[in-house]
Amino acid sequence: xxxxxxxxxxxxxxxxxxxPLVMLFGRPLIEYVTSALCESxxxxxxxxxxxxxxxxxxxxxxxxxxxxxxxxxxxxxxxxSAVKSARVIEPILVIMADLPLIRADIIDDIIEVxxxxxxxALSVHTPLRLHSSLGRRPDSLFNYKGQLIVPAGVNILDGxxxxxxxxxYHLILERIELAVNVNVPExxxxxxKILQGDIF
Numbered sequence: 585x586x587x588x589x590x591x592x593x594x595x596x597x598x599x600x601x602x603x604p605l606v607m608l609f610g611r612p613l614i615e616y617v618t619s620a621l622c623e624s625x626x627x628x629x630x631x632x633x634x635x636x637x638x639x640x641x642x643x644x645x646x647x648x649x650x651x652x653x654x655x656x657x658x659x660x661x662x663x664x665s666a667v668k669s670a671r672v673i674e675p676i677l678v679i680m681a682d683l684p685l686i687r688a689d690i691i692d693d694i695i696e697v698x699x700x701x702x703x704x705a706l707s708v709h710t711p712l713r714l715h716s717s718l719g720r721r722p723d724s725l726f727n728y729k730g731q732l733i734v735p736a737g738v739n740i741l742d743g744x745x746x747x748x749x750x751x752x753y754h755l756i757l758e759r760i761e762l763a764v765n766v767n768v769p770e771x772x773x774x775x776x777k778i779l780q781g782d783i784f
Contacts, residue, residue, distance in 0.1 A: 585695055585740075586672055587626040589617055591644070591681035592634035592654055592662055597768050604640040604681040606766065608775055613766055614640065616684035618649065623688035625695060626677060632666035640681075664746050672743035675704075680737035684775055685761040694738060697755055704742040705752035709733035710763045718763060718774065718783070728754055736762040 591614055595603030604614035614631075621629050631644040634656035644651045652669040654662035663678055677695065679686070698706045712732035715722050722734040733756055741750055760783075766772050777783045 585626050585675055585677055586628040586630060586670070586743075587621045587624075587677045587679060587691075588663070588666055588670070588672075589614065589621070589629065589631045589679055589681050590659065590663060590666075591631050591640050592637055592656055593659075593682075594636045594656075598766065598772075600769075602637045602640050603766065604637060605643060606772065608684050608766075608772060609779060612643065613684045614643070614681040617679060617681055617686055618644075618647070620686045620688045620691060621679070624691040626691065630666065630670045630672075631681075632662060634662065667741070667743050667746040672746075674743055675740055676743045678739045678741060680765055682766040683737055683762070683764075684766065685764055685778060686738075687761055690757075690759060690761055691738075694740070694755065694757075698740045698753070701753045703751050703753040704745060705750035706740040706755055707752045708736040708738040708762060709754055709756045710736050711756060711758055714758055714760065714763050718760070720764070720771075720774070723767070728756075731756070734763070737765050738762065 591604040600606045605612040630650045632652050632654050633641040634654050636656055652666045654665045724735050726733050
């Protein structure tokens with residue numbers, strides 16, 4: 585399975601330049617994600633960038649990652665464009681570049697669940713209570729079968745049907761590594777505390 589890293593956002597709320605290259609303990613956020621992918625079972629790593637993130641594009645090319653350009657018209661439109669540009673017609677894992685706590689074993693666990701499900705797509709979520717315990721207020725929230733869940737920024741989609749709405753299996757994981765994406769400076773500080781072992 586290939587992986588697509590969505591790295592073309594403006595990072596306007598973080599206000600620290602190109603968000604994928606914001607540093608966390610001396611490493612850019614995107615490096616945490618691509619390193620986890622490299623250690624996982626995924627094959628090719630594709631990085632989707634826009635004109636908002638020229639340094640991120642250069643960073644990915646320097647590391648010999650496949651780079652596709654998208655128009656910066658929003659997450660879904662750019663994701664569809666990236667999958668088509670990369671000519672992926674098999675299932676593909678899509679992940680945000682601002683999930684620095686992600687680990688290879690979690691990625692492999694998600695792929696394993698997907699491979700056992702009949703649905704063409706899978707979306708990963710975390711329970712709201714996990715965010716509440718971390719003092720976070722997530723941007724998006726869904727009521728799924730009576731449980732409040734938050735999208736984790738990790739999905740698997742059928743590349744051959746990328747322009748169509750796909751039935752997805754909701755995988756709910758109570759994993760702190762999936763609960764913290766970096767949108768504001770407070771998120772960065774929270775990641776620092778978690779990586780230091782101050783929060784379990």
